[in-house]
Amino acid sequence: MDVFHFFGTEEQKRKWLVPLANGEIRSSFVMTEPGLASSDAVQISTSIRKEGSDYVINGEKIWITGAGDKRNKIYLLLGRTGTGQTKHDQHSVVLVPTDSPGITVLEPFMLYGFDDGGHGGHHRVKFENVRIPQSNLVGKEGMGFKIAQVRLAGGRLHHCARTVGLAERAIDLLKERLVTRTVQGGKPLKDLSVLRAELAEARISVDQMRLLVLDAAHKLDKYGSKDARASISMAKVRVPEQALKVINTAMEVYGGLGLSSHIPLASWYARTDSVKRMDGPCAVHREVVAKMELREFEKRKSKL
Amino acid sequence: MDVFHFFGTEEQKRKWLVPLANGEIRSSFVMTEPGLASSDAVQISTSIRKEGSDYVINGEKIWITGAGDKRNKIYLLLGRTGTGQTKHDQHSVVLVPTDSPGITVLEPFMLYGFDDGGHGGHHRVKFENVRIPQSNLVGKEGMGFKIAQVRLAGGRLHHCARTVGLAERAIDLLKERLVTRTVQGGKPLKDLSVLRAELAEARISVDQMRLLVLDAAHKLDKYGSKDARASISMAKVRVPEQALKVINTAMEVYGGLGLSSHIPLASWYARTDSVKRMDGPCAVHREVVAKMELREFEKRKSKL
Amino acid sequence: MDVFHFFGTEEQKRKWLVPLANGEIRSSFVMTEPGLASSDAVQISTSIRKEGSDYVINGEKIWITGAGDKRNKIYLLLGRTGTGQTKHDQHSVVLVPTDSPGITVLEPFMLYGFDDGGHGGHHRVKFENVRIPQSNLVGKEGMGFKIAQVRLAGGRLHHCARTVGLAERAIDLLKERLVTRTVQGGKPLKDLSVLRAELAEARISVDQMRLLVLDAAHKLDKYGSKDARASISMAKVRVPEQALKVINTAMEVYGGLGLSSHIPLASWYARTDSVKRMDGPCAVHREVVAKMELREFEKRKSKL
Amino acid sequence: MDVFHFFGTEEQKRKWLVPLANGEIRSSFVMTEPGLASSDAVQISTSIRKEGSDYVINGEKIWITGAGDKRNKIYLLLGRTGTGQTKHDQHSVVLVPTDSPGITVLEPFMLYGFDDGGHGGHHRVKFENVRIPQSNLVGKEGMGFKIAQVRLAGGRLHHCARTVGLAERAIDLLKERLVTRTVQGGKPLKDLSVLRAELAEARISVDQMRLLVLDAAHKLDKYGSKDARASISMAKVRVPEQALKVINTAMEVYGGLGLSSHIPLASWYARTDSVKRMDGPCAVHREVVAKMELREFEKRKSKL
């Protein structure tokens, strides 16, 4: 929705933003391609070619979240228009209605055996001579990466915030188990100091995660996506990492049950592990943080 | 097979051990019950009641590995015969053919989103008035826990050994990715020092895991299951822990793909995480090690 | 100073608080005794006995920070007056001028090989028939633990805040090394992705530490030491832990030098490791957090 | 002693190896120079210049273990003779009696405030026109790095083995504390499951460390320093890392005392942390392991 809000024409907003905001329809962001590292996005090759008053799209995309959801009506697709000056303005974002002829939704990507259906699954999608009017261009040609950055900034924080929520619920399940399950001699698990220590560590982690997300959100609101960039990357690196540990603590205390589908912990684990990858793997976000740290340091030194 | 080997009658061996050893049939060990902590095994309540020349079995078991496999012909079931003197000799092991009337195999327990079908799944199984001849008793009445200990000792090491194997294969997949995948600028992943460091750590861990298993196996062969107990528990605690880290390293380097079912890493992760739970959770095995350490220390001190 | 502020008489404030606030003198809090776990404070046995209009003090205290500092003029000593009703009101705090006859400052406790002289060292101190006027009582008799709680709440946060500062300076030293040191082939350390990743992790940790301290400080200011208790304990557990990791990262990148006294990192490590112990070990603070979590959970459940 | 054994002339052995083996004298290996990364050893610049029948040595060395020990009679110094063909045969090892004119032993390098006197300290040493006969050359000119490799291979394992010993003693101190110290209510620490779990983890780590060292020692004996190289590097990386954790566990359970010089744990920690650095930092040894892993993988792949 951020994309429509910042870059959409009035017509585009009317047609798509309003039903999106009302929850009547859903959208997908369609960027990733097979065989291409996320840090190598300039090589994205799905073509968006002009033909008369239309654009014609050909290519293959993967990991498209929501592609399997019936309510999904619109793709925001990033592809190569290829008329820009530098390698960073060859790409554009266009709106592709999901019922356009030439689109095939292929097999889903699973997360630890789960289809993550609640989020509409993550599918491979093929585009063969898919035709859309040129008025479906978002912003201007060549603005693809700029638009992607805006979408991703908010998107990343959004994922982090939901991750904090899952971790918080994992703590509730953990406490539920501690007070109800007994071991040898009828002693409840909550009396074991080793589990109490783990509960405390989990609580501290969730509080730290939340503070980090709030801090980044505050910066995003106040200073915009560029100045919040390091903070968002910090949350993107640390929040899923800490959440996985918290969820794992809860899983472990449930014994075999913790892995099963009788309780939701394992699916939360899978989901959270995917947050480490979506919108750029942690490794790339660590790079962002390191680069800023060193840049700031060298600037400071040069002033001495 | 250890159970038949050590405790079976000639008749039992002929009927079951031979086809098991030939790989013609499979068996399950049937012990765990719902709502009961593994450390509380003395409370196992599935009843094995004498009636005429038969035993009649009633109860519910969970997490029965292999129950979903067609080739599975025989259950080694631990239940309560209840005629012993202390609370440790109330239980016995009996042989229950899987096609006995009164057995219902219910829903499987999943490992994350996987059914672990390769191992025959892990099912809930109900026993209602299941009737077997008394000659199906293994060993003597009241020997249930003794038999379970023997089976579990070997079983645990067996699981650890397979876990080392999975971790070793994860390293192969990791190296495959490092030499084939490139990032920005066409640089292969293997040139990144951060990933080389992770590869080294993975290799060291797998070697340490293997040495620990070999050491325990050596003790089990040489001194028997009692004297190898601490060593087996050590392997049971550390091996899956280190393996999970190794597999996770590989998964991470595969990005999104690492979670998917396109490559086997996520299913190996699930499998390995289950090894932490099966045959007693790590927490209980840590207890075993701690107890022996303290006992040895106090013995040594008292001699001074 | 908090103690004087909240519990001191006008006379006490005039005599001690003013010069303390002006930085002219220093004080020590004198509580810990040999052979007594911190969680067992009710057993503190240094006696404060009434004799005429005086108190007479006898006992031995350890780890008294600042006892070796010449500027230290006043001890706030917690000892047993022993006239209370329950075991929690047997203790009182009294003011003992450091030049009172009968006080002997004994050997210091080292932190690793450092005497922590900057903080005045941590000494064993003996009190033999030390006589002070009864007007030196702080608050009322039996209020010892209450006073200790107030002092410790602020003190703990204070230590955490300084710890964040040390970690921040460790990051500066880390960056200094990364940009100045070269390895084989003249490549600067900052070009190694493994060290960039560590820099990023260090930065994220320091930001998380700072947010946790600020959050607890905010609660302490707004709601008082009782309601801020869990938050302070959370900082007390997590902040030194994360700081040790950050400082260790910097130490490691300095190679051998990192351990030496040529740069301050090793002494910061020692200092930070002591923060884990002073004012109650982490284990006890984890207990505080766990207790509150479980209490809150059970209250919430009982309302359903 | 390895160096004399493998490379010494009969005369050199008689003069130095015999008293070394008898423990009458000690030696130092003198290689490291200020401002030079260990991975950049080819840049070592201390000069060994021929003059008549002598060598004349000029340069500065740091971290020379044992330089502060009176019993130390002989330096094995690696410097630049500079007549070789490639950059790897410019260096040679010579024997320099410690009482040669022109040698000044300067300030020690501390380890966390400890002078590590038991090992003779680690000093900066200056060589100004130090003159020795050419018969003091070890092996041939240009063999410096080859000799260094032999010395270091055995040296590294030796340090690892001693580190296992320290960790083992730390476990003894840990158990001593667990059985003697009580907390609130007179309960001994050994009854706390959180500390029992830590004891178990410590035991498992020490066993794993020992197995890794034994495995490398076995390979060194059987196949020589080249084929044992990866295994020695593995021990060099993992053993001090795990030992630090074990020692830290013990330190923590001793509370404040754990940091102090009243018990030896903190000095063992400092010593063990230095093992991570001496004879090449862990980072460099990880590189060795990674390189071998990838080489082996690519060889295996190319055979398919």
Ligand SMILES: Cc1cc2nc3c(=O)[nH]c(=O)nc-3n(C[C@H](O)[C@H](O)[C@H](O)COP(=O)(O)OP(=O)(O)OC[C@H]3O[C@@H](n4cnc5c(N)ncnc54)[C@H](O)[C@@H]3O)c2cc1C
């Ligand atoms: C659940 C899920 C949902 C997704 N939804 C969408 C979607 O809706 N639309 C869409 O377009 N895409 C989507 N994606 C794709 C996602 O954005 C990519 O998976 C992500 O950018 C990571 O790319 P990758 O998997 O190719 O990993 P890669 O970029 O190949 O990285 C894999 C690994 O390589 C290593 N590595 C890479 N670069 C570096 C570096 N510079 N330094 C050190 N190590 C490095 C790291 O170990 C990293 O984890 C989704 C992915 C997932 C998992």
Ligand SMILES: Cc1cc2nc3c(=O)[nH]c(=O)nc-3n(C[C@H](O)[C@H](O)[C@H](O)COP(=O)(O)OP(=O)(O)OC[C@H]3O[C@@H](n4cnc5c(N)ncnc54)[C@H](O)[C@@H]3O)c2cc1C
């Ligand atoms: C994949 C799989 C296959 C299995 N196959 C079989 C089978 O074929 N036949 C069969 O009979 N059973 C089988 N089991 C059951 C298995 O043996 C039990 O799951 C196992 O013993 C653990 O019991 P639990 O899950 O009830 O965990 P619990 O005993 O409830 O333990 C759960 C958690 O509680 C905590 N805890 C418990 N005790 C302590 C303690 N003393 N100190 C500290 N913390 C403690 C720990 O966090 C522990 O992880 C299988 C289980 C799995 C996961």
Ligand SMILES: Cc1cc2nc3c(=O)[nH]c(=O)nc-3n(C[C@H](O)[C@H](O)[C@H](O)COP(=O)(O)OP(=O)(O)OC[C@H]3O[C@@H](n4cnc5c(N)ncnc54)[C@H](O)[C@@H]3O)c2cc1C
């Ligand atoms: C640098 C420094 C400065 C100090 N300054 C002062 C000062 O100025 N004035 C003063 O009075 N005191 C001072 N102290 C003393 C300090 O308050 C105590 O050291 C501290 O309270 C910890 O007590 P302890 O060392 O006896 O540890 P203990 O209480 O014996 O605890 C040691 C360990 O036992 C285990 N343990 C204990 N209880 C539990 C539990 N419930 N659950 C699980 N594990 C547990 C943990 O592993 C813990 O780390 C100082 C200490 C230090 C290190």
Ligand SMILES: Cc1cc2nc3c(=O)[nH]c(=O)nc-3n(C[C@H](O)[C@H](O)[C@H](O)COP(=O)(O)OP(=O)(O)OC[C@H]3O[C@@H](n4cnc5c(N)ncnc54)[C@H](O)[C@@H]3O)c2cc1C
């Ligand atoms: C207690 C002690 C005793 C010693 N005794 C002797 C002695 O008797 N004789 C003697 O000659 N020398 C001795 N030394 C010196 C020792 O051999 C060197 O300290 C050691 O080789 C490490 O070199 P460095 O400290 O310069 O670390 P550096 O080589 O500068 O490395 C420092 C850090 O830089 C980073 N780094 C460096 N290279 C890489 C890389 N390739 N990839 C990733 N990161 C990297 C790592 O973080 C590493 O920890 C001793 C050292 C110590 C600490």
